[in-house]
Structure formats: structure tokens, C-alpha cells
Amino acid sequence: MTAVAAPSLDLSARVARVAAVALEHARRTDDEAVFQVEALAELRASGLLGLLVPVAHGGLGGGPADLIDCAESLARADLSVALIFAMHCQQVAVLARYGGEELRDTLLPRIAAGERYLASVTTAPGSGGHLLSAAAPLRETGDGLLIERFAPIVTGGAHADGFLLTMGSPGGSAPGQVCLVYADRAQLLITESGQWQPMGMRASHSVALRLTGTVPGHQLIGGPHGFREISLALFSPLAHLGWAACWLGAAAGALSRVAALVRSPAGRQRIDHRSELLLTRLARARHRIDAVHALLRHAQHTVERGGDLSAAPVQMLLNGLKVTAAESCRQAVEELIDAVGLRHGYFKDSATYLERVLRDLRSAALNYHNDRLDLADGRLVLLDRSVTHVAG
Ligand SMILES: Cc1cc2nc3c(=O)[nH]c(=O)nc-3n(C[C@H](O)[C@H](O)[C@H](O)COP(=O)(O)OP(=O)(O)OC[C@H]3O[C@@H](n4cnc5c(N)ncnc54)[C@H](O)[C@@H]3O)c2cc1C
Structure with missing residues (x-):
């Protein structure tokens, strides 16, 4: 694993490159309500997907101030791209602090290398945005943890390489018992439904997904009620x-x-x-x-x-x-x-x-x-x- 320079040394040049691409495609992606694949490619190439990945795992080792600086600069060009980036960074920070060693060691270097863009799945049908309620329970089976989850709105869901999902805790009975689990795209069967035609944030392409798959136990983040x-x-x-x-x-x-x-x-x-x-x-x-x-x-x-x-x-x-x-x-x-x-x-x-x-x-x-x-x-x-x- 190679450590890279402190982020403050070259963040602005990286962000400027992504912002230029975002600006170039902003009008079209807004008109067509499609994801900014061009800006995501530049985010991958720039190393910015690894902004909050610790240096020890090959990332830029940035913190909240860096996240704010980068998100603000990107949003000056295109708010959808900035939101895509900020939400990815939020998932990465959670993974870096609460993920178990095995998950961190395999996933964080891949994020830093630009190979993994992460989406967030918290909203559930019925409970809307309420974070601490998740209707679909995560089930323990002999093969691992079974995910069966409908997600009404997932920013970048059709393009994400991995997902952090809230689910009802395995074996949990109370509605507030919620856990967080990581699933790689390759571990899931993903079906997109409905049409994405919102008033704004059109290039965030925040689609409805049905996600089904089984993941190993170490992909549970922060424990069963964590x-x-x-x-x-x-x-x-x-x-x-x-x-x-x-x-x-x-x-x-x-x-x-x-x-x-x-x-x-x-x-x-x-x-x-x-x-x-x-x-x-x-x-x-x-x-x-x-x-x-x-x-x-x-x-x-x-x-x-x-x-x-x-x-x-x-x-x-x-x-x-x-x-x-x-x-x-x-x-x-x-x-x-x-x-x-x-x-x-x-x-x-x-x-x-x-x-x-x-x-x-x-x-x-x-x-x-x-x-x-x-x-x-x-x-x-x-x-x-x-x-x-x-x-x-
Ligand atoms: C651009 C965009 C991107 C998004 N990306 C994602 C994503 O990637 N992943 C994800 O999981 N979610 C995402 N969301 C969903 C978002 O985080 C909220 O959870 C979601 O917008 C809430 O939907 P809602 O308004 O239908 O539900 P609610 O928050 O339930 O609101 C519905 C109605 O209920 C009312 N209400 C609110 N609170 C209460 C209360 N306590 N008691 C009674 N009534 C109440 C509100 O006034 C509102 O009229 C995104 C949303 C947007 C706009």
C-alpha cells in the first residue's frame, strides 16, 4: 500500500479538474436527468473518492474540513455532482471508523484507488426518511447475511460499486433496532424500477432499487444494533x-x-x-x-x-x-x-x-x-x- 501526500498539498487542483468536467456536462445531464458518469470518472481518476480513506489504506487521509472544501467547490459547478461526492465520503468515513478489520483492509484500498464508488441506502418505504426505522430485516442464514431490501431513492444507485444499507437488526424485534451492512454490487441482484424525473438534482440520478443478495458476516458494520x-x-x-x-x-x-x-x-x-x-x-x-x-x-x-x-x-x-x-x-x-x-x-x-x-x-x-x-x-x-x- 502506498501512502500519498497530505491532501492540502494538491486538493484544489484535483477538485478543479472534476469541477471543470462537471460544468461541461451539467446542462445536458440536467436536461436528460442522467447521472454524471463523466464527473464520476474524473472523481475516480483524481483520487478524490479516497479523500476520507486513511493514508495507511492508500487514501488522502482528509477530514471534515477537506470534505467541506471539496463539496463546496464542486457545488459551484454542479450541485448533483457535489452531492454524489459528499454522500460517498460520508459512507467512506463510516466504513473507516466502524468497519471491522477484514472489511477495511479489503475495501478501503479499492476506494482509494478509485475502484469503488459507494451509495447510501437509508430511506425505506413506509418510514420515509426516518433513519432509525428500517422495515426490512437482515436475516442470518447458514450462508451469511441475507439482504432483501427495497430502496425508493438511491443517489447514483445505478452506477455505484457498493452500498451501505440500513436494515432491521438480525433477530431484532423492536422497530428502532437498526444495523448497517455493506454489500458489493457483485454480491447483489439489483433491479431498478420507476422513472427518475424530478424537479431538480436531476444528474444525481437517485433511482429506486430492489436489492437482494447474501454477504458474509464481517460486512456488518458496527454490530447487530450498531x-x-x-x-x-x-x-x-x-x-x-x-x-x-x-x-x-x-x-x-x-x-x-x-x-x-x-x-x-x-x-x-x-x-x-x-x-x-x-x-x-x-x-x-x-x-x-x-x-x-x-x-x-x-x-x-x-x-x-x-x-x-x-x-x-x-x-x-x-x-x-x-x-x-x-x-x-x-x-x-x-x-x-x-x-x-x-x-x-x-x-x-x-x-x-x-x-x-x-x-x-x-x-x-x-x-x-x-x-x-x-x-x-x-x-x-x-x-x-x-x-x-x-x-x-
Ligand atoms: C436529491 C435527493 C437524493 C437522495 N438520495 C438518497 C439516497 O441516496 N439514499 C437514501 O436512502 N435516501 C435518499 N434521499 C431521501 C432523503 O434522504 C429522505 O429520506 C427522503 O427524501 C424523505 O422522503 P419523504 O419526504 O417522502 O419522507 P418523509 O421524511 O417521511 O416526509 C414525508 C412527509 O412526512 C412529514 N413528516 C416528516 N417528519 C415527520 C414526523 N416526524 N411525523 C410526521 N410527519 C412527518 C413531512 O412533513 C413530509 O410532508 C434523497 C433525497 C433527495 C431529495
Whole structure:
């Protein structure tokens, strides 16, 4: 196994290559609602699929800050590609921390080499997005662990080389007993169903799959009832950091393109750059973006510090990040559409592509529904009557 250089040395060049490819194919893949295979190929070639793989296993050994930097940069080009990347990294981090030695030793070097792109299977029919309920149980048979699972929405599911799936714990009787299991594509019979024709995030190609197969016992991650702890300590915190970074990048990219348009000679002919209404709207968009950035970095430092991430103030911070980023990034783009008007705000062929970014960002509140997090946080607010702040 070869150790590679520290990620900070060359991350930006790797990300810039992927972002350029993502941008080149973004319009077509959005029109056709197809996966960005070109960007995935570049992610594989760039080594970025191994961003969170430890150096000892051949990866780049990055952490949450690197994930945020990369996801934000990719989202400036295309939000679907950024989400594909962030969700893959979340699966890798879980595998690296909670996978058993045999699984880590076989899988992590292959991820680092760009041979394994991982998808996430948590949503289940009936329970929607609720993470700690999984209708289909994992069954122990004489041959191993039997997976029979319908997954209504799997980002990149038709292209993933492996899957981390939540299932009911083997032998578990209570609905909250959930486990996490890894399955390689080669170990599964996979049937795709339905059509992928959403409003936005069209290049994420998040399809419905039926997955059936048997995997050896060592592919269970974190024990038979292990997902609750994994979710609180790593899976959900990284999801919220990664998603927020993606949405922030999409909004920041939109503002950057609008500022460039307004200052360009062509833009100056159409848009009055001294208009107080325009300047106020630009300022508001910027304030929303800066607020999400500050919250994201505060949450990142909290996660990096470790400790008990299940404590009520930390949970509220992480949930609040997700909800605030989902709302504020979309609102910032709405502000920009009002600022530049029909031609550059609403038409598909504008170089600002605000129309696509707005459609993409509309999914943010639904991707683990904000309502669920608000409800959970409302309960926590009542437990934390003194309103404890998480130290910066
Ligand atoms: C672009 C995109 C990509 C995705 N990729 C994946 C993926 O790769 N893998 C995966 O597993 N999932 C994925 N998801 C699914 C996502 O994470 C959510 O789990 C899913 O969107 C929830 O679906 P839902 O809105 O139907 O369900 P729910 O969250 O159940 O929401 C349905 C309705 O129930 C209401 N509701 C919410 N909470 C409660 C509550 N506590 N009590 C009562 N009612 C409530 C909501 O207001 C909402 O109206 C993706 C989603 C998106 C948008």
C-alpha cells in the first residue's frame, strides 16, 4: 500500500479538474436527468473518492474540513455532482471508523484507488426518511447475511460499486433496532424500477432499487444494533456538514456568476448596477451565504473536537445547520433571481443558470425533511431550558 501526500498539498487542483468536467456536462445531464458518469470518472481518476480513506489504506487521509472544501467547490459547478461526492465520503468515513478489520483492509484500498464508488441506502418505504426505522430485516442464514431490501431513492444507485444499507437488526424485534451492512454490487441482484424525473438534482440520478443478495458476516458494520450510535456519532453529523457545504457552494457559485454578470460590459447595458434595489438584494444574498458559512464552520469545529455529539445543544446545532442551510441557500438564490430578472434569473440558457440552481436547491429541505429535524429540535429546546451554546 502506498501512502500519498497530505491532501492540502494538491486538493484544489484535483477538485478543479472534476469541477471543470462537471460544468461541461451539467446542462445536458440536467436536461436528460442522467447521472454524471463523466464527473464520476474524473472523481475516480483524481483520487478524490479516497479523500476520507486513511493514508495507511492508500487514501488522502482528509477530514471534515477537506470534505467541506471539496463539496463546496464542486457545488459551484454542479450541485448533483457535489452531492454524489459528499454522500460517498460520508459512507467512506463510516466504513473507516466502524468497519471491522477484514472489511477495511479489503475495501478501503479499492476506494482509494478509485475502484469503488459507494451509495447510501437509508430511506425505506413506509418510514420515509426516518433513519432509525428500517422495515426490512437482515436475516442470518447458514450462508451469511441475507439482504432483501427495497430502496425508493438511491443517489447514483445505478452506477455505484457498493452500498451501505440500513436494515432491521438480525433477530431484532423492536422497530428502532437498526444495523448497517455493506454489500458489493457483485454480491447483489439489483433491479431498478420507476422513472427518475424530478424537479431538480436531476444528474444525481437517485433511482429506486430492489436489492437482494447474501454477504458474509464481517460486512456488518458496527454490530447487530450498531446504527443508532453510528448515526449519532458520525453518519448524521457528516451528512449535515456535507449537504450544507454542497448547498452553500451552489448559492455562492450563483452569487459569484451574478456579480460577474452585473460587472460585465454586456451586463452593464441591461442591468443598472447602481440600482439600490439590486444592491440591497445582492447584499441580502451575501448575508445569507455568510451566515450559513459561519454556522457550517462552527459545526465543523464541533465535530472535529469530538466528545459527545448526542448532547442536546450539539444535536440542535447540527440539525439547525441542515435546516438553515437548506432554507437560506435557496432564499439567497431567490433573491438573486429577483435581482437580475427574467432574462438571467429565469431562463434556462442564461450563463448564471440560476433556474437550475433554484430547482436543485428546492430539494434541500426535503432531503431528510426539515420538518423532522424541527420536530426533534423542538423537543430538545424544552430539555435545554437554559439555552446552552456550543463553544466556538
Ligand atoms: C436529491 C435527493 C437524493 C437522495 N438520495 C438518497 C439516497 O441516496 N439514499 C437514501 O436512502 N435516501 C435518499 N434521499 C431521501 C432523503 O434522504 C429522505 O429520506 C427522503 O427524501 C424523505 O422522503 P419523504 O419526504 O417522502 O419522507 P418523509 O421524511 O417521511 O416526509 C414525508 C412527509 O412526512 C412529514 N413528516 C416528516 N417528519 C415527520 C414526523 N416526524 N411525523 C410526521 N410527519 C412527518 C413531512 O412533513 C413530509 O410532508 C434523497 C433525497 C433527495 C431529495
